[in-house]
Amino acid sequence: MNSKKVLVIVPAYNEEESLERTVDELVSVVPDIDYLVVNDGSKDATEQICLDRGYNHVTLPVNSGLTVGFQTGMKYALRNGYDYALQFDADGQHCPEYMSKMLDLAIAEDADIVIGSRFVNKCKEVSARMLGSRIITVAIKLTTGKRVADPTSGMRMFNRKMIERFANDDSLNPEPESISYLIKKGAKVREVQVEMRERQAGESYLNIPKSIAYMARACISILFVQWFR
Known part of the structure; x- marks a missing residue:
């Protein structure tokens, strides 16, 4: 990795089946x-896996959701002087070998955000699962003029x-x-x-009804709500 100081933030909720494999691979x-x-x-x-394996971790007293978990990681990154922070799933879907490419691009192009995208050089499959992603891509394009292939x-x-x-703005x-x-x-x-990769173990909290609600909320926010912020 580059000499820049990078923190990988791994939010984890009930990930006993995949966390050890994910962190050890990382x-x-x-x-x-x-x-x-x-x-x-x-x-x-x-929590016990983190203790037994000596993982660097913090534990929130109650389940607070991805936003709070991620913001906790960003506050840690800010206080400890990190140059970059990487959001990384605990379920084994993300591959750590791409981190160097992401960091190199962030530095070379002075990018604020670099997304690990499945669709820079590949087309999205035609499926109900990808329909929401396509709609969000269009919504972002309509409101910003920029195309994000894998939002x-x-x-x-x-x-x-x-x-x-992110550390200081609770609305993000x-x-x-x-x-x-x-x-x-x-x-x-x-x-x-x-x-x-597909989730390595456990079950995603996003079932079909929750996935539909997630996509609808994201599109409504992008197309309407954010104009009033």
Whole structure:
């Protein structure tokens, strides 16, 4: 990795089946990286795994959701002087070997946000799952003039300026609507082609009804709500 100081933020809620594999792979592939597991009030053995394995972690007393967990990581990054922070899923879908490419692009283009994108060089599959992603891409394009190929990717790198914003602004969340909002405010966003795996273990909280609600909320926020912020 580059000499820049980078923190990988790993939000985790009930990830006992995948956390150990995820963190051990992260440390093996990028041994000089710093990471922070944010245990979001898990009810399973997530906390015990962190203790047994000696993982760098903080534990929230109750489940507070992804936004609070991510902001906790950003506050840690800000207070400890990190140049970049990377949002990284605990479920094993993200591949740590792409971190170097993301950091290199962030530095080379002075990007505020770099997204690990599945669709820079590849087309989205035709499926109900990808329909929402296509709609969000169009919504961002309509409101910002910029195209984000993979707006729902959870693998995102943020520079110091963005770390400060996320750490101090409770209205921001690690979701497509915040990416859209920040673009409108002048943030430079770039994408790097990555491969992602299926969830390695456990179950996603996003079932079909929740996925539909997620996409609808994101689009409404991008197209309407953010004009009043």
